[in-house]
Amino acid sequence: MTLQTSSRLIPRKGARRVWVHRVLIAALCAASFGARADLRILACEPEWGQLATEIGGDLVTVKTASAPGQDAHHIQARPSLLAQVRRADLVLCNGAGLEAGWLPVLLNRGGNPAVRQAPGLFLAAEQVDRLEVPTTLDRADGDVHAMGNPHVHLDPRRMVSLSQQLAERFATLDPDNATQYQQQQQAWQTAFEPGIPRWEQQAASLKGSNVITYHRSWVYLLDWLGMQRVAELEPKPGLPPTPGHLAELVKTVEQQQASLILYRPINGDEAANWLAARTSACAVLLPLSPGEEGTETLASLYDTLIERLVAAQQRCQGSKA
Numbered sequence: 001m002t003l004q005t006s007s008r009l010i011p012r013k014g015a016r017r018v019w020v021h022r023v024l025i026a027a028l029c030a031a032s033f034g035a036r037a038d039l040r041i042l043a044c045e046p047e048w049g050q051l052a053t054e055i056g057g058d059l060v061t062v063k064t065a066s067a068p069g070q071d072a073h074h075i076q077a078r079p080s081l082l083a084q085v086r087r088a089d090l091v092l093c094n095g096a097g098l099e100a101g102w103l104p105v106l107l108n109r110g111g112n113p114a115v116r117q118a119p120g121l122f123l124a125a126e127q128v129d130r131l132e133v134p135t136t137l138d139r140a141d142g143d144v145h146a147m148g149n150p151h152v153h154l155d156p157r158r159m160v161s162l163s164q165q166l167a168e169r170f171a172t173l174d175p176d177n178a179t180q181y182q183q184q185q186q187a188w189q190t191a192f193e194p195g196i197p198r199w200e201q202q203a204a205s206l207k208g209s210n211v212i213t214y215h216r217s218w219v220y221l222l223d224w225l226g227m228q229r230v231a232e233l234e235p236k237p238g239l240p241p242t243p244g245h246l247a248e249l250v251k252t253v254e255q256q257q258a259s260l261i262l263y264r265p266i267n268g269d270e271a272a273n274w275l276a277a278r279t280s281a282c283a284v285l286l287p288l289s290p291g292e293e294g295t296e297t298l299a300s301l302y303d304t305l306i307e308r309l310v311a312a313q314q315r316c317q318g319s320k321a
Contacts, residue, residue: 199303
């Protein structure tokens with residue numbers, strides 16, 4: 001008996017060998033043409049994991065060391081993170097001292113020398129200009145970052161620059177897909193960048209206003225929008241509010257005509273609401289990272305920040321006029 005093929009008649013035994021051979025060739029071709037690079041990234045914070053995902057698309061696999069809403073100063077170097085470091089092609093973190101308490105432990109114990117320095121290590125805040133770089137350091141001043149304020153992601157202008165640099169780093173680590181990383185970054189920037197003047201226009205009424213913040217998390221947001229921080233709920237960075245300090249802030253709010261009190265979910269609302277109840281300022285809860293307060297993308301983070309600040313200002317003007 002014979003088996004019909006597209007070209008000739010082949011005996012059954014030979015037909016089986018040809019069929020197996022063709023299947024193997026087809027599988028190899030499918031693997032060759034369908035395979036995508038899998039650049040493995042461990043991001044320290046949600047904002048950097050989100051940027052990597054938006055720029056890298058399906059060429060990257062991103063794991064994040066901290067959940068939205070966590071305090072990035074205090075992450076445990078747990079075994080699961082050590083395993084992620086061992087497998088990573090790139091460790092993407094904030095830098096500027098934000099992860100000083102745990103990132104060195106991960107890198108030293110992770111058993112992956114490729115991510116202990118560039119190009120396998122990308123510290124985002126150290127690639128752009130930083131605000132509040134201290135001229136002197138004193139432990140008595142509290143938790144002050146020697147390299148300046150680390151929360152650069154709250155200025156979308158800096159994020160555009162960082163997206164370009166991150167795409168270049170992806171291309172260095174995965175040169176076969178360099179063109180696609182560049183194209184994906186350009187597409188992202190084309191969609192994202194027009195939001196900046198729109199956000200600035202929406203926030204125009206906030207320009208020149210004085211605010212109280214719980215912590216110094218918001219300096220880049222305030223700098224971008226032309227707002228001024230006149231005091232913090234923390235008596236010193238990293239120290240919780242005290243009754244005596246809050247009592248002093250009652251005077252500060254009135255003297256400086258502060259209109260808003262900014263805090264994030266992990267701060268709790270007790271101190272902010274206490275001060276708001278005794279002054280003309282209004283408390284406003286803000287997300288710090290994508291994934292908090294219903295945000296998902298970086299653009300939706302800025303949408304939410306602007307919407308909440310403007311709404312709080314309008315509410316405050318109406319209720320305390």
